[in-house]
Amino acid sequence: MASYPVFLKRNQQVADRTLAFYFDKPEGFAFRAGQCIRLVLIDPPETDGEGNGRILSLASAPAEAELMVATRIRGSAFKRVLSGLAPGAELTLKGPYGDFVLPADPRTPVVFITGGIGITPVRSMLLQALAEQEERRLVLFYANRQPQDAPFLEELQQACAGDARCTLVATMTRAEPAATGWQGEQGHVDEAMLARYLDEVQAPLYFVDGPPALVAAMKAMLGRLGVAEERVRTEEFAGY
Ligand SMILES: Cc1cc2nc3c(=O)[nH]c(=O)nc-3n(C[C@H](O)[C@H](O)[C@H](O)COP(=O)(O)OP(=O)(O)OC[C@H]3O[C@@H](n4cnc5c(N)ncnc54)[C@H](O)[C@@H]3O)c2cc1C
Structure with missing residues (x-):
């Protein structure tokens, strides 16, 4: 599998304990929305049982200028070193891998079901479908x-707002409206919630990804x- 040098441009907090990392696209690198890469640290000061690299989905869409991955920052050596890298640091990108990608027929309606950091490949697919002006229905x-x-x-939410092709149903499982001001859906995604938003539950192609427990339940x-x-x-984020 191809291997490319990439240089960190910046990182940015995108949720609690969650950072996005941005890179320029290396020359000759192409990918499909939804695919993942292996991102490898070069000579890190510490390492851990999983080694110096991790599989991460590309959260950026191919239509975007930069590559971006996002991850929950937890206690592993890999994530400690990654989150401490300064702009300009070199890493190795291997890939792309995977066939968790949109179907070729742009008329096939798609339903994404995900949670938390599982949003990474979905962000890529959703923004790419909107950028390509596909007629595809996306929920x-x-x-x-x-x-x-x-x-x-x-x-x-902003990308979907006012776009008739796209419906975003965000649901919070532990948000007290009084404390957080959350006005949207609450609780886990279940049969009743699907029925509220989908005309035909059996017609779409479903993309389910994220922590293995969520994938199994969905x-x-x-x-x-x-x-x-x-x-x-389905795509399971082993390790969560
Ligand atoms: C196809 C694919 C795509 C993926 N895409 C992404 C992505 O876009 N973003 C992303 O963040 N991850 C993604 N992952 C998962 C990623 O590869 C890592 O496994 C994950 O981020 C965990 O890495 P880690 O360094 O935090 O833990 P690791 O050091 O890899 O440890 C994994 C093991 O330790 C346990 N563990 C570690 N820390 C904790 C903790 N604080 N609490 C509880 N248990 C813990 C885990 O449960 C697991 O058993 C993807 C995985 C796959 C297979």
């Missing part, structure tokens, strides 16, 4: 504990609703 169910945990929420729910297995594409 995103996006679950988080609280609004401050939800990477890219405002940006995606797959089981879609099975109960009679959605055919071949209409459900």
